[in-house]
Amino acid sequence: MKLNTAINEYLDYIELERKLSINTKATYTYGLSLYQQYLLQKNIKNIDDIKVSDINNYIIYLKKRNKLTSTIAHQLSIIKSFHKFLFLRKYINVDISITIDRPKLKKKLPVFLTIEQVDKLLDIKPVSKFDYRNKAMLELLYGAGLRISELINVKINDLNVENATIICFGKGKKERIIPIGEYIIESINDYLNIRDQFLINGYSDYLFLNNHGLKLSRQGFNKILNKILINKNLPTKISPHSIRHSFATHMLDYGADLKVIQDLLGHSDIATTKIYTQISKNKTFKDYDIYHPRSHK
Missing domain, CATH: 1.10.443.10 (Intergrase catalytic core)
Known part of the structure; x- marks a missing residue:
């Protein structure tokens, strides 16, 4: 399956079946577009061609661009959700993203007013x-x-x-x-x-x-x-x-x-x-x- 087709189907899924908000869908759309751009630069156009090393290299790429740990963690969360969807729909035989751990974040207490x-x-x-x-x-x-x-x-x-x-x-x-x-x-x-x-x-x-x-x-x-x-x-x-x-x-x-x-x-x-x-x-x-x-x- 073409990567672009898979992404569009996933975005329809989170809107129509998971009923996520418009803002959440927009965040996922943006996150996956960045992921897709990176993969296309590596000449990866089909979901079957994505390897664990590609995801790991993408995370390294984000780190080199001085992205915040929280941003990288959120981006990886979107990617994991996407690959899990592909696996559950039987579009891929293995969910390669499960072997990748999310970056550990320092837990911050919420900011509040007196x-x-x-x-x-x-x-x-x-x-x-x-x-x-x-x-x-x-x-x-x-x-x-x-x-x-x-x-x-x-x-x-x-x-x-x-x-x-x-x-x-x-x-x-x-x-x-x-x-x-x-x-x-x-x-x-x-x-x-x-x-x-x-x-x-x-x-x-x-x-x-x-x-x-x-x-x-x-x-x-x-x-x-x-x-x-x-x-x-x-x-x-x-x-x-x-x-x-x-x-x-x-x-x-x-x-x-x-x-x-x-x-x-x-x-x-x-x-x-x-x-x-x-x-x-x-x-x-x-x-x-x-x-x-x-x-x-």
Whole structure:
């Protein structure tokens, strides 16, 4: 089978069968295009001609180009997934990628904001239509712990203000219902009152719009967030995911059950959620004071 044909079939598979998001598919598409370019330079055009040494040499090639270890690990993960797919579909007799180990990464704890930083970030007194939109977005991002992809894809019909809930579609298009608090409801209602000012063609399903009346993009949100961080003298390393991390950490600090946080975040494996126990100092110290017999005289 031609390499190009195999890649296209794999990309259809992750979109239609695995139901990965558009952004994830774009990442896989880009990763495999780099892999394909390298193989074509070596005159490898068919999947049967790929050898273990070709994959190893590609990793060496990436290292020589000073790619980050995390980038190389992610690239190898895509390649392994691709070759596993080819093997399971019986397009190749052996999955040669299983013999290659992923680079070991240093585990980094998530970056999160303090309560004071969150208060500063959300302290927006709306004057313009952009202020109303931005405040509503940030309140929802922090208040519901959404991923940025989930936030920008929220539709008006996903909101149920009366029941104080929002329907969210996470990884693999899995649906979950998240409760939303009074601050979120108030800011969204304020935004909805002026949202028509963003509309150009008269209607849009999406809740958050750009100045052209279209769904706000991930890049558009990042620009907005960065500008707000600079104006408020907050660290510019803060990302949308940092705000999601802050949601989880603060929930844990205030005594929320880990399983509840897992459900709210949409984690399929609680091991992913457990990382927040390592950064929730308040909870750790509080539990120590309560449960350790030698914590008090």
